[in-house]
Amino acid sequence: xxxxxxxxxxxxxxxxxxxxxxxxxxxxxxxxxxxxxxxxxxxxxxxxxxxxxxxxxxxxxxxxxxxxxxxxxxxxxxxxxxxxxxxxxxxxxxxxxxxxxxxxxxxxxxxxxxxxx
Numbered sequence: 001x002x003x004x005x006x007x008x009x010x011x012x013x014x015x016x017x018x019x020x021x022x023x024x025x026x027x028x029x030x031x032x033x034x035x036x037x038x039x040x041x042x043x044x045x046x047x048x049x050x051x052x053x054x055x056x057x058x059x060x061x062x063x064x065x066x067x068x069x070x071x072x073x074x075x076x077x078x079x080x081x082x083x084x085x086x087x088x089x090x091x092x093x094x095x096x097x098x099x100x101x102x103x104x105x106x107x108x109x110x111x112x113x114x115x116x117x
Contacts, residue, residue: 012083030106039079041103043108049074052073
């Protein structure tokens with residue numbers, strides 16, 4: 001696993017065994033590095049997506065506010081590491097935008113290729 005994850009001193013050690021356990025539980029897991037810090041996450045399931053999109057507390061405010069709240073929620077649901085993701089979201093203004101975009105893409109919410117036949 002050397003070179004896979006670079007952790008900060010205050011973070012819990014991430015082992016290959018933990019990554020393997022997540023893979024067994026969720027299938028694929030992914031690493032995205034933002035500002036030099038690794039984030040490990042999984043795909044969003046359809047039922048989770050429906051819950052996020054229909055959650056009453058995420059339907060309040062302006063359209064922009066709803067988008068940001070949903071990005072935060074998706075990031076919180078799918079991030080496996082680090083465990084203090086809520087704190088990380090607050091510390092890094094665009095973190096949930098970046099991570100949730102990656103999650104949505106890998107979860108099938110964007111076409112990889114479309115070809116006219």
